[in-house]
Amino acid sequence: MNTGTQIMMALLLCPNRYRVVVTDISETSYGAFKVEKSYLVPPAGSPEYVGRILDICSKEKINVIIPGSEPELKFYCSNRKIFEDAHIHLLINNTDVINIGMDKMRTTRFLEKCGLPFPRSIILENGLNIECQAECIMQQLRFPLILKPYLQSGGSNHLYLVQTRDELLLHLTLQRGRNDLKMMAQEYEGSPEEEYTVGVMSSEDGVAFSSFALKRLINNSATRKICVPNIDKSRIKSDSLTISTGVSQGWVDDFPEIRKFSEEVANVLGSTGPLNIQCRKTERGIVIFEINPRFSGTTSIRAICGHNDPDIVIRNRIFNEDFFQVEYKKGLVLRTFDNFFIEGISPIKNKRRVSRNEAFQSV
Numbered sequence: 001m002n003t004g005t006q007i008m009m010a011l012l013l014c015p016n017r018y019r020v021v022v023t024d025i026s027e028t029s030y031g032a033f034k035v036e037k038s039y040l041v042p043p044a045g046s047p048e049y050v051g052r053i054l055d056i057c058s059k060e061k062i063n064v065i066i067p068g069s070e071p072e073l074k075f076y077c078s079n080r081k082i083f084e085d086a087h088i089h090l091l092i093n094n095t096d097v098i099n100i101g102m103d104k105m106r107t108t109r110f111l112e113k114c115g116l117p118f119p120r121s122i123i124l125e126n127g128l129n130i131e132c133q134a135e136c137i138m139q140q141l142r143f144p145l146i147l148k149p150y151l152q153s154g155g156s157n158h159l160y161l162v163q164t165r166d167e168l169l170l171h172l173t174l175q176r177g178r179n180d181l182k183m184m185a186q187e188y189e190g191s192p193e194e195e196y197t198v199g200v201m202s203s204e205d206g207v208a209f210s211s212f213a214l215k216r217l218i219n220n221s222a223t224r225k226i227c228v229p230n231i232d233k234s235r236i237k238s239d240s241l242t243i244s245t246g247v248s249q250g251w252v253d254d255f256p257e258i259r260k261f262s263e264e265v266a267n268v269l270g271s272t273g274p275l276n277i278q279c280r281k282t283e284r285g286i287v288i289f290e291i292n293p294r295f296s297g298t299t300s301i302r303a304i305c306g307h308n309d310p311d312i313v314i315r316n317r318i319f320n321e322d323f324f325q326v327e328y329k330k331g332l333v334l335r336t337f338d339n340f341f342i343e344g345i346s347p348i349k350n351k352r353r354v355s356r357n358e359a360f361q362s363v
Contacts, residue, residue, distance in 0.1 A: 004068020005031050007295050007310050010303035014311050021060050023053070033342055044075040050082060057088055064318060066091045066295065066310060070152065073098065073294055091313055093273035093293040100269065101293035104150040105184055110291075114268055117285040121186040123150065126179060130172045134165060137185050142235050144188040146243065147171055151182040161188065161226050161241055189287045190280030192218045192242040196255065197278055197298055198262040201312050201323070202271040208263035209316075210326045212307040214298055214333070217250035218242055222335065248298045249335040252305050252328070261286050274313055305329045 004024070008031045011020050022031040022038035032038035039056050042048045056062065065088055067073040076083070076090050077098045083090055092098065100106045104121075111118035120141055125133065137145070145168065148159040158181055162168045175183055195216045202208045218224055226243040230236055262277045265288065269275075276298075278290035299309050307328040315321040 002068060003295060003297055003299070006297055006299035007066050007068055008034065009300040010308050010310050013300075013303045013308060017311070018314075021056070021062060023056065028345075030340065033340065044069070044071040049075065050079065054082075054086060057086065062088060064089045064091055064314060070102065070294075074102065089318055091273065091310070091317070093271055093275065097269055097271050097273075097275070098293045101275075101291045102151070104148070104186075104290070107288075107291050108186075110269065111288055114265075116265070117282070117287045119146075119186045119189045119287060119289055121150075121184050124172070124175065124183040124185060126176070130169060130176065133172055134168050137168065138165065141185055141187050143232060144230070144236060144241055146186045146188055147175075147183055148186065149181055150184040158183070159225065159243065161228065161243060163228075163231050163241070186289070188236060188241060189289065190236075190282040191238050192216070192244065192280075194281040195244060195279070196258050196281070197248050197276065197296065198258060199296055199298070199302060199307070199309055200262050200266040200271065200275045200277065201309060201316070202266050202273060202275065204272050204317060206267065206270050206272050208266040208271065209323050210307070210312060211259045211263050212302045212305070212309075212326075212328060213253070213255040213259050213262070214248060214301065215251040215253070215255065216244060216248055217332075217334075218244045222247045222337070223249060246297050247335060248301065249333055251332055252301070253330045257281075258286065265291075273317075274309055301333050301335075302328070304333070305331075 008020055008022060011018050012034065020035045022029070022035050023041045024032060024038065025041060025043050027040055029038070037060060041052050065076065065083065067076050073092060076092055077095055080090060100110050105123060108118050108121045122137060122140055144161060144163045146159065146161055149157070160171050162171055175181065195218065197214050197216060199212045200208050201210045223245055224242055225245045228241055230239055230241050258281070265277060266275050274295045276292040276294065276296035277288055279286050279288045295309055302309055305328040307326050312323060312326060316323050
């Protein structure tokens, strides 16, 4: 499930505390059928988006907006004053943190500047001779490599693993001319058995006050995007190379070393809101490969365990409640797909939409 759905599910676990209104660009959005009020809106990049959102906020007396996707996060980050003037709280991090986290090359430069272990990375330049570019990459980085977008990288889209020069040449050839993709090459790090996703909540003063760690269990088609034999064990010793999907499951525990490290990174970064860190514990230390400046895809997992990230941030930021480390339940979280049937829905365009309570409303 996407991040927006995760946030919604966490908020719905707070009975009688919040009235949740959902927006989505799709009329078959799962979230629309789980709440009393929901609205169909244009994409966040559309000129009509801001007016539509402000109309909904006025009609529904909305006090807080939580973006559920990267395009929305980018929009709200760039248009803070519009919503401040309308007395609407945006539950997002500060602009510097968002800019660093949404650009994976800027993330690696931040880690390097702070003296933290980081996966060595370079940008793939469009228009260069493929052979020359491959040689340049191999001079600076060691196989195995991950090729991925450094901008608009949500959902593990356009992510590839290469182990040889021929594979690198193939992927560079396939990417040639794709001006819509801003790609980077990055050294593969660590083992999937030591991969963690960590949520860190910080105050508006830039101090981390609570964190939650999950050690990922990457063992099936839902959690593994790539799993291939490791053909050269000179740098990475494991028998296979694995890259996880955006679907997380695994062990929930204290993991004090991982949590303390993540909180320190959040403080150095200057985080002032929700933050999610993806990392692996390796021989050379804890290596971060993603810093997501938002609520994460494990938000509902955390809420089930007693660490309800949206609720915590709302109560801290909006209601000025003081928080320290929130205690949460420990154990194993497993995820699966479920079926949700809505009777009366028709695929024919312009047919009346039916939902829990006439889900999509008009302003």
